[in-house]
Amino acid sequence: MTQQFTHELFIRTQLSIIMVNSQENSKPIFSYAIISDTHIRPSGESSSPWKTNLLTNDRARWVSHAINNENPDLVIHLGDIVHPVPHQSTHDSASKVAQEIMESLSCPYYLVPGNHDVGDKDNPTVPAHIVNEEYIDYFRAHYGPTYQSFDHKGIHFIIINSPALNSGLREESEQRAWLENELKEHKGCRVHIFSHYPPYLYTPDEPDNYDNLDQPARRWLLDLIEKHRVEAFFAGHIHQFFHKRHNETDIYNLLSTGNLRQDYANIFRVEAAEEYGRNDAPKLGYAIVDVYENGYITHIRRSYGQTLLKGEKLQKRETIDHDYPHNSISSPLGVQVRYPLAEVTELPNMGPLDEFTRKKARNDYTFLALWETGIKTLRLPLADLSDDATRRRLYELHKMGMRYGFFTVNTPDPDIIQEHRELIDFLEVILPWEKVYDALPEASRLRMRLSLPVYVANIESSVHRKQIGTKFSHYMSHGFRIEETARLKPVLAHRGAADGFVFEVGQFDQPIYTMQGINEHATSNGYKVLINVRLAPEDPAEYPHDDNQTANRVAETAIAGYAYPDVRIFLDTFMDHDRGYFPRNGLYDRRLNPRRAAIVLRNLNAALNRYGASITNPIKKSSDGWTNIRFQSRQTIYTLKLPETTQAPAPSIESTIIDLTTGIINPCRLDDGVQFLSIKPF
Known part of the structure; x- marks a missing residue:
């Protein structure tokens, strides 16, 4: 991947975490940026054995220039500004480089002390020198206050020195008294707190480890957060994205600009990225926080580890805006989430950071991936409601706008549905079709009792398929094919027992025309439709690896979703299924890094939100190595251009275009083999 491509890719892949009541066309009062864990080194050398750390300076410089292009009011750095710890002789020279890079910012910036800046927290198992007054004094002399507060346009900003907590130093007692007074004096105000340690x-009661705030200071700080209803709490240190809802406060762990903590590669069920997980570049980046009158939105910007040398400038290009989900409509597509939504991994005790204890971490990258792709509706097994940890997470995400449909085989026990009715947008009942007449009365009673939309699906397995030749493949799926609508005829007279039926779009079906036919049959016969679009092959031993073809299929499916808004459409699968039966690539790989399909879908959503999403009459034609899908809204004529291969020569275009692989509007040069959207106003 070239540097230019990764830069453009980064611009278009961001997570928007919404904690704001939507107001159409509202604009933020102001924006600010957050960076973390730059781990800047002295020029020409590194105190780290990791090759990735040789890139940290140029990665931090790139991020600083990218932030300048976004023009925030201010920047906050969450600590670990430099990599050499305070007792090393190179700490001072690294600090000078850090000051040079931070001074390249075009707005005021504020620095939070991290353990690489003022020493580790006071715990006998930490691998470096602990915090002391000498290190604190050095920070004050070179960077500024170790804790401070200020007001800006309705937000009270508080920066704390978390390594000093539990230290017994004068800094701790003075800071405790100061923070308690700060929150008391600003009771009822909107408060954002910034700390290095989360x-x-x-969980709040977990044992002390390298990556949390030790007791008793943890309980003291959480009590203050709860009492004063702090709006947001931002932390670094872990070099990973995590999000927790603590009472009324959102606690974020944000990405590093320079490197990953490779111990957390254990949360992904796949081989580690370069340097044992340290150089998983798609998980590097920064955050932009848009502040509104009644809330805020946190945007996670992926930098993909791009670099900028000293003296270079970062080119700014016009790109499609990603306002989702605050003031634009969501993707018309949902996804089937086959892997656990709230999976917790018990990380092995592993030196040098946690040699003597295991710690638990939840994989929140699924949440990040869903929101940056604009997907708000998930198809989940009903059994997820019986798992305490998963159910808690579902409630948290539901408050942030996520919606769920649950499926079950045969009619379920209504009690669990009744108990968690607010989480359920619809229920999908999957039945052996030969027993459908026996099950419909119970489905009807369930639907009436719970006032819940119910869709009925048939089980389709190897038993129902005609065997060709001598080979036999086990097969299991659900939903009718377009050519099987006649099978519905006997039950349409009983359609009051259900709101609609489930269909499947298979590997060799064209999404637009197949869904058009399904929609026409449903409309003429008075039932609703839920469609499952398979990315899986028909052969359980085949593995479709072509990301270009997957992106084309997803983009075509999205257009069908916009054209037929009354149809519920789900993509299967969201994340790669790379082992077992029917392997296939999804929108995201097993590290939950975006594939081309996710990027194209996100940019396509943004483009239609900007130029008109109420579309009609999609027409699909293929010629000269390209598939062209023409459609229109009230104000715009569109042509979606999908390359048959990544080598398809770029055609000449005279209208406005958006490169859907980068989000750039009217690029100077359109690369061969990229998905793009042509736009002509009426």
């Missing part, structure tokens, strides 16, 4: 990693 209060906790997974």
Whole structure:
């Protein structure tokens, strides 16, 4: 991947975490940026054995220039500004480089002390020198206050020195009294707190470890957060994205600009990225926080580890805006989430950071991936409601706008549905079709009792398929094919027992025309439709690896979703299924890094939100190595251009275009083999 491509890719892949009541066309009062864990080194050398750390300076410089292009009011750095710890002789020279890079910012910036800046927290198991007054004094002399507060356009900003907590130093007692007074004096105000250490990693009562705030200071800080209803709490240190809802406060762990903590590669069920997980570049980046009158939105910007040398400038290009989900409509597509939504991994005790204890971490990258792709509706097994940890997470995400449909085989026990009715947008009942008449009365009673939309699906397995030749493949799926609508005829007279039926779009079906036919049959016969679009092959031993073809299929499916808004459409699968039966690539790989399909879908959503999403009459034609899908809204004529291969020569275009692989509007040069959207106003 070239540097230019990764830069453009980064611009278009961001997570928007919404904690704001939507107001159409509202604009933020102001924006600010957050960076973390730059781990800047002295020029020409590194105190780290990792090759990735040789890139940290140029990666931090790139991020600083990218932030300048976004023009925030201010920047906050969450600590670990430099990599050499305070007792090393190179700490001072690294600090000078850090000051040079931070001074390249075009707005005011504020620095939070991290353990690489003022020493580790006071715990006998930490691998470096602990915090002391000498290190604190050095920070004050070179960077500024170790804790401070200020007001800006309705937000009270508080920066704390978390390594000093539990230290017994004068800094701790003075800071405790100061923070208690700060929150008391600003009671009822909107408060954002910034710390290097997060209060906790997974649960508030977890044991002390390298990555949380030790007791008793943890409980003291959480009590203050709860009492004063702090709006947001931002932390670094872990070099990973995590999000927790603690009472009324959102606690974020944000990405590093320079490197990953490779111990957390254990949360992904796949081989580690370069340098044992340290150089998983798609998980590097920064955050932009848009502040509104009644809330805020946190945007996670992926930098993909791009670099900028000293003296270079970062080119700014016009790109499609990603306002989702605050003031634009969501993707018309949902996804089937086959892997656990709230999976918790018990990380092995592993030196040098946690040699003597295991710690638990939840994989929140699924949440990040869903929101940056604009997907708000998930198809989940009903059994997820019986798992306490998963159910808690579902409630948290539901408050942030996520919606769920649950499926079950045969009619379920209504009690669990009744108990968690607010989480359920619809229920999908999957039945052996030969027993459908026996099950419909119970489905009807369930639907009436719970006032819940119910869709009925048939089980389709190897038993129902005609065997060709001598080979036999086990097969199991659900939903009718377009050519099987006649099978519905006997039950349409009983359609009052259900709101609609489930269909499947298979590997060799064209999404637009197949869904058009399904929609026409449903409309003429008075039932609703839920469609499952398979990315899986028909052969359980085949593995479709072509990301270009997957992106084309997803883009075509999205257009069908916009054209037929009354149809519920789900993509299967969201994340790669790379082992077992029917392997296939999804929108995201097993590290939950975006594939081309995710990027194209996100940019396509943004483009239609900007130029008109109420579209009609999609027409699909293929010629000269390209598939062209023409459609229109009230104000715009579109042509979606999908390359048959990544080598398809770029055609000449005279209208406005958006490169859907980068989000750039009217690029100077359109690369061969990229998906793009042509736009002509009426």
